[in-house]
Amino acid sequence: xxxxxxxxxxxxxxxxxxxxxxxxxxxxxxxxxxxxxxxxxxxxxxxxxxxxxxxxxxxxxxxxxxxxxxxxxxxxxxxxxxxxxxxxxxxxxxxxxxxxxxxxxxxxxxxxxxxxxxxxx
Amino acid sequence: xxxxxxxxxxxxxxxxxxxxxxxxxxxxxxxxxxxxxxxxxxxxxxxxxxxxxxxxxxxxxxxxxxxxxxxxxxxxxxxxxxxxxxxxxxxxxxxxxxxxxxxxxxxxxx
Numbered sequence: 001x002x003x004x005x006x007x008x009x010x011x012x013x014x015x016x017x018x019x020x021x022x023x024x025x026x027x028x029x030x031x032x033x034x035x036x037x038x039x040x041x042x043x044x045x046x047x048x049x050x051x052x053x054x055x056x057x058x059x060x061x062x063x064x065x066x067x068x069x070x071x072x073x074x075x076x077x078x079x080x081x082x083x084x085x086x087x088x089x090x091x092x093x094x095x096x097x098x099x100x101x102x103x104x105x106x107x108x109x110x111x112x113x114x115x116x117x118x119x120x121x
Numbered sequence: 122x123x124x125x126x127x128x129x130x131x132x133x134x135x136x137x138x139x140x141x142x143x144x145x146x147x148x149x150x151x152x153x154x155x156x157x158x159x160x161x162x163x164x165x166x167x168x169x170x171x172x173x174x175x176x177x178x179x180x181x182x183x184x185x186x187x188x189x190x191x192x193x194x195x196x197x198x199x200x201x202x203x204x205x206x207x208x209x210x211x212x213x214x215x216x217x218x219x220x221x222x223x224x225x226x227x228x229x230x231x
Contacts, residue, residue: 048209048223051221104171107168108166
């Protein structure tokens, strides 16, 4: 079983910033955390799933959804088995549960339980 | 941009019945790029099917996927009480690299 644990969510004012973290249990990654592309996916209240961003195993290839490009930054620390999402210029429409997920070759094969981000004054 | 449209929006069935969920793409996509997920409230989404028809690890064989081109189907042969959830299809986009989901089908107990 792959274990992914998100943290860092909370209430933030519009225009504010927040940094999410995802801790991966390296014991349960068959080839080690550093071998896998990782993602952030979110779900707004009452809405469906939306892919947010991805980062390749070595961090060289990074992609964002158009809705967050220029405001969010994904990063990772393979020595610490951790994934991050720095969010800035937050808007009400960024309110969502944010999940980290492992790349399973064109899909997401393991997910964390999510962390809730609420953007409101 | 390729859009995924799922139908029906809500499906009301009883345990033991067969469920057929549809996912239609606005343009043809590779079979390798289509996946299905189950999502229950308060839980992490769960990968069920990848590459259109391959079951993920630990997924019961009552779940099956099929389709090609623009039309894809998730079938649950005999519904168990734990199968009532929201189901999403998902595609991988090659250029620029990204992923999109359908809007979901809610499978509810009749």
